[in-house]
Amino acid sequence: MAIDAPARARRRPAGWANALFVLPYLIVFVAMIVVPLAMGMWLSTTKSDLFGVEAQVGFANFTRLARDPIFLETVWNTFYFVLLTVPALTLIGLGLALVLNRPARWASVLRTIFFVSTVLSVTVVTLVWQLVFTPDGGLIAVAAEALGGSPVAFLNDQDLAMPAIAVTTIWWCIGLPMVLFLAALQQVPRDLYEAARLDNASRWKTLTRITLPSIRRTFLLVVIIEIILQFQLFGQPQLMTRGGPNNATRPIVLFIYETGWRQWELGYAAAAAQVLFAMILIAAMAQYFVASRKDDR
Amino acid sequence: MTRPALSGRVAVALVVVGAVLMLVPLLWVLALSLKSNAELMADTHSVFNGRYTLQNYADLVGDGQVFRWIANSLIVSLGMTAGVLILSSLAGYGFARLEFPGRRLLFVIVLFGLAVPEQAVIIARHQLFSWAELHNTHGALILPGLSAPFGVFLMTQYFRAIPKEIDEAALLDNASRFTIFWKLLLPLTIPAQATLGIFTFLSAWNDYWWPLISATNKEMFTLTVGIASTQMNFAQTEGLGFLMAQAVFAGLPILIVYLLFQKYIVQAVAGAAGR
Amino acid sequence: MRHACALRSVDDPLHVNYSDKNTNREDRLATVELTNISKCFGRTAVIDGLSMSLNPNEFMVFLGPSGCGKSTLLRMIAGLETVDSGEIRIGGRRVDHLPPGERGVAMVFQHYALYPHMTIRDNMAFGLRNVGVARDEIAARVAAAARSLEIEHLLERRPGQLSGGQRQRAAIARAIVKQPQVFLFDEPLSNLDASLRVRTRVELAGLHQRLGTTMIFVTHDQVEAMTLADRIVVLNDCRIEQVGTPMDIYLRPATSFVAGFVGSPRINLLPVRIEAAAEGLARATLPDGTLVQTAVPTAALPQGDTTVGLRAEHVRIASEGAAARGTARVVERLGERTLVHVELKGGAMLVAEDAGLSTVRAGDEVGLSIDGARAHLFDAAGRGHHAAG
Numbered sequence: 001m002a003i004d005a006p007a008r009a010r011r012r013p014a015g016w017a018n019a020l021f022v023l024p025y026l027i028v029f030v031a032m033i034v035v036p037l038a039m040g041m042w043l044s045t046t047k048s049d050l051f052g053v054e055a056q057v058g059f060a061n062f063t064r065l066a067r068d069p070i071f072l073e074t075v076w077n078t079f080y081f082v083l084l085t086v087p088a089l090t091l092i093g094l095g096l097a098l099v100l101n102r103p104a105r106w107a108s109v110l111r112t113i114f115f116v117s118t119v120l121s122v123t124v125v126t127l128v129w130q131l132v133f134t135p136d137g138g139l140i141a142v143a144a145e146a147l148g149g150s151p152v153a154f155l156n157d158q159d160l161a162m163p164a165i166a167v168t169t170i171w172w173c174i175g176l177p178m179v180l181f182l183a184a185l186q187q188v189p190r191d192l193y194e195a196a197r198l199d200n201a202s203r204w205k206t207l208t209r210i211t212l213p214s215i216r217r218t219f220l221l222v223v224i225i226e227i228i229l230q231f232q233l234f235g236q237p238q239l240m241t242r243g244g245p246n247n248a249t250r251p252i253v254l255f256i257y258e259t260g261w262r263q264w265e266l267g268y269a270a271a272a273a274q275v276l277f278a279m280i281l282i283a284a285m286a287q288y289f290v291a292s293r294k295d296d297r
Numbered sequence: 298m299t300r301p302a303l304s305g306r307v308a309v310a311l312v313v314v315g316a317v318l319m320l321v322p323l324l325w326v327l328a329l330s331l332k333s334n335a336e337l338m339a340d341t342h343s344v345f346n347g348r349y350t351l352q353n354y355a356d357l358v359g360d361g362q363v364f365r366w367i368a369n370s371l372i373v374s375l376g377m378t379a380g381v382l383i384l385s386s387l388a389g390y391g392f393a394r395l396e397f398p399g400r401r402l403l404f405v406i407v408l409f410g411l412a413v414p415e416q417a418v419i420i421a422r423h424q425l426f427s428w429a430e431l432h433n434t435h436g437a438l439i440l441p442g443l444s445a446p447f448g449v450f451l452m453t454q455y456f457r458a459i460p461k462e463i464d465e466a467a468l469l470d471n472a473s474r475f476t477i478f479w480k481l482l483l484p485l486t487i488p489a490q491a492t493l494g495i496f497t498f499l500s501a502w503n504d505y506w507w508p509l510i511s512a513t514n515k516e517m518f519t520l521t522v523g524i525a526s527t528q529m530n531f532a533q534t535e536g537l538g539f540l541m542a543q544a545v546f547a548g549l550p551i552l553i554v555y556l557l558f559q560k561y562i563v564q565a566v567a568g569a570a571g572r
Numbered sequence: 573m574r575h576a577c578a579l580r581s582v583d584d585p586l587h588v589n590y591s592d593k594n595t596n597r598e599d600r601l602a603t604v605e606l607t608n609i610s611k612c613f614g615r616t617a618v619i620d621g622l623s624m625s626l627n628p629n630e631f632m633v634f635l636g637p638s639g640c641g642k643s644t645l646l647r648m649i650a651g652l653e654t655v656d657s658g659e660i661r662i663g664g665r666r667v668d669h670l671p672p673g674e675r676g677v678a679m680v681f682q683h684y685a686l687y688p689h690m691t692i693r694d695n696m697a698f699g700l701r702n703v704g705v706a707r708d709e710i711a712a713r714v715a716a717a718a719r720s721l722e723i724e725h726l727l728e729r730r731p732g733q734l735s736g737g738q739r740q741r742a743a744i745a746r747a748i749v750k751q752p753q754v755f756l757f758d759e760p761l762s763n764l765d766a767s768l769r770v771r772t773r774v775e776l777a778g779l780h781q782r783l784g785t786t787m788i789f790v791t792h793d794q795v796e797a798m799t800l801a802d803r804i805v806v807l808n809d810c811r812i813e814q815v816g817t818p819m820d821i822y823l824r825p826a827t828s829f830v831a832g833f834v835g836s837p838r839i840n841l842l843p844v845r846i847e848a849a850a851e852g853l854a855r856a857t858l859p860d861g862t863l864v865q866t867a868v869p870t871a872a873l874p875q876g877d878t879t880v881g882l883r884a885e886h887v888r889i890a891s892e893g894a895a896a897r898g899t900a901r902v903v904e905r906l907g908e909r910t911l912v913h914v915e916l917k918g919g920a921m922l923v924a925e926d927a928g929l930s931t932v933r934a935g936d937e938v939g940l941s942i943d944g945a946r947a948h949l950f951d952a953a954g955r956g957h958h959a960a961g
Binding site (some may be wrong): 011015016017018019020021024026028029031033035036037039040043055071080092095096098099100110112113114115116117118119120121122123124126127128129130131137139171174175176179180183191201202223228234235238248253256257260261266269270273274275276280288 | 304307308309312313315316318319320321322323325326329355384385387388390391392395396397398399400402403407410411412414415416417418419420421422423424429439441443444446449492499502503505506507510520522523524525526537540541543544547551552554555556558562563566569
């Protein structure tokens with residue numbers, strides 16, 4: 001009888017058994033994230049290749065990075081790419097959301113169109129855009145010729161290659177900022193707009209005094225999220241330009257990939273990865289702080 | 298109601314132009330994929346006139362390789378989706394509803410995992426899989442994806458949002474802990490399961506870097522990596538139309554999935570980013 | 573069949589053997605006894621050494637403001653909160669160590685807690701299935717409960733398709749099918765709109781008469797408490813202020829808190845000076861100097877600050893023989909009577925009652941006649957002192 005088991009309901013000791021629910025995930029988490037993270041940090045202080053660790057080198061990899069002109073160029077390239085894409089993605093995304101935040105059928109169709117590219121894989125996206133950019137019968141070349149111009153080899157031009165990749169990326173990624181802004185716009189309380197109408201606010205006033213201030217936090221979040229995402233640029237240059245011409249489109253992640261899996265300098269690649277991690281972590285912390293300050297509007 | 302202002306109509310017009318620009322590259326690729334290679338070599342202008350053919354698609358199907366890749370992608374994506382749903386549901390319920398030592402700390406640590414980018418772990422992960430001789434297996438392609446903390450985070454939030462009264466009513470109804478989890482709470486999380494499942498499937502299907510370095514054997518390529526392998530020699534290729542057919546072939550299924558589950562996909566992507 | 577001890581099969585002799593040998597579950601009239609119950613959250617005591625007992629068949633209401641511990645107390649009886657020390661017995665059987673499902677109680681939650689993805693029928697059957705009640709018995713009990721709450725036509729719907737009132741009935745029906753020894757209600761009416769609340773209140777009273785089961789009902793609404801209860805437990809700040817019948821509580825409030833919490837409009841509480849008068853009864857002087865001759869014996873009244881409690885119905889607007897005068901500030905017309913908020917000389921406010929067709933208007937000078945024999949006095953500790961008898 002249950003009566004004989006008085007310990008059950010009263011003050012049951014915090015159950016270790018309950019931890020069984022989270023255990024399976026925690027095992028994977030430790031094996032796939034915690035251990036590799038720690039090991040990556042350790043690797044970054046070694047000289048390692050495919051066959052194992054050759055030597056402990058302390059911070060030598062990092063000092064070498066600081067003096068490696070190619071790495072520094074990739075850092076610059078990454079920042080340049082972020083600068084090209086993030087403001088454009090944010091502002092276009094906001095514009096689209098403002099125009100398409102209405103229940104009409106056509107608005108919903110347009111929203112679908114602007115989000116559709118987001119679900120494609122990087123390989124399909126780059127394939128599509130190489131066919132747009134190629135001077136040899138590409139969409140732009142054909143259009144230019146029809147208008148009397150001459151074809152331009154975008155991806156082979158040191159100055160145009162990165163902007164071309166940026167355009168590809170904006171086309172690929174515009175869906176996310178748009179839906180984030182749309183979600184935020186739908187959170188703005190209806191009665192604010194009703195109050196503004198009673199106050200005779202013009203459309204412009206309503207936009208600048210009510211709508212935009214209400215989604216300030218989302219704006220900041222979108223910027224940070226996009227910085228984090230675009231910092232990790234990899235597939236587009238790897239597939240479209242292979243980092244060229246003349247390293248003009250080589251970002252940090254591609255540097256890590258090639259150092260690690262083309263030259264098999266794992267320690268050096270790990271060090272570069274730590275540098276990237278630190279940069280992303282700063283942005284992620286900023287995101288956390290913005291996201292957790294919910295009440296502050 | 299007032300007539301829309303001029304500025305409003307200009308904005309709508311701009312957005313429509315933008316939508317056209319979004320679609321043109323896709324239509325271009327579709328059109329090219331329907332032209333024979335010989336014709337394209339001669340003159341790309343023939344896109345607008347001349348004959349269309351399904352020859353490229355026939356070649357693709359005849360090749361057979363693509364089906365192997367699609368099968369790999371399906372195995373990996375479905376496996377990862379099932380794994381993530383199971384692990385995240387269990388962990389989410391544990392974190393949201395159960396008491397055990399260190400629960401808060403563990404949850405915070407898992408949340409920190411959200412900030413760890415793939416690049417920071419991928420080298421060591423690759424080494425670990427090498428040592429364990431797991432590369433070029435489906436398991437190796439699935440396993441890293443199971444560790445994504447987003448699912449745990451999402452499910453924990455979702456379980457927390459279910460009123461505790463439900464559990465209490467069930468306790469008074471003589472339901473066991475497992476019954477409460479399995480028969481009451483889990484069915485209530487189906488919307489979250491759908492969101493998480495579709496998001497995981499999509500991420501797995503589109504994943505590029507890890508399969509690129511883990512699956513080096515052509516037989517083990519996923520579709521994404523397979524497509525990449527054929528476009529490496531893009532500039533020199535003589536089979537433009539074939540390449541385009543591949544792009545369409547790879548993109549179309551996921552576009553159809555998107556159109557079917559649009560609501561969930563948009564929710565999932567926005568949720569994952571805004572976490 | 574340990575679980576089955578939570579259930580009783582009164583009508584069906586076949587099911588008698590499900591019942592627990594240690595206790596006599598055939599006894600439909602269960603008492604509930606709480607002895608020296610204590611409960612802490614962290615370091616704060618929520619309930620401290622509380623004892624009370626409910627008679628079989630009693631409708632007991634726990635009344636108090638939010639945060640007074642009334643819900644915690646109910647949840648301790650249900651087994652949803654642990655008890656730090658003390659004993660809980662239901663029908664003589666000690667239950668404080670039993671899991672909720674085995675205590676023989678059923679609960680109706682504030683937000684109903686219907687399982688959203690199950691039909692109403694499945695909601696009602698869930699608890700019975702969990703303890704292995706036979707199919708046809710489940711069907712019969714569900715049908716009977718649905719009939720008595722007039723929700724038969726809703727059985728195949730889900731909670732999301734029901735209105736608030738229908739959900740409420742479904743939640744009550746779910747409690748009834750379990751045939752518990754004690755029903756627990758946790759503010760079940762607070763989510764209903766006003767007219768539905770009144771109707772449901774009446775139905776609950778009817779239900780109690782029909783079932784004759786012990787019921788405990790938690791509310792912060794004194795009208796619900798007054799209308800439903802056989803006895804009321806007034807709680808404040810984790811302590812029992814008073815236990816008594818509704819009229820007991822109303823006529824002889826044990827503390828100034830009880831006096832202030834029960835009764836509408838709120839009782840007038842004014843600081844007074846006390847002096848002994850004829851026959852040992854206290855005479856009180858209001859802040860404006862008005863004398864009120866009470867029926868409270870001075871003997872029991874301690875020295876120190878004293879407060880008089882005057883209900884509005886004992887302070888009437890009077891044109892002649894007025895004991896006090898003041899200015900009407902606000903006039904509230906309730907139809908059958910009129911409440912006049914009167915400012916006395918010196919600024920003290922007093923709510924007085926007048927006839928429904930009162931001619932008083934805000935700003936008028938009015939006279940007040942005070943029925944001093946019905947006045948209550950509260951000493952410095954807040955304890956109430958009333959007319960003898």
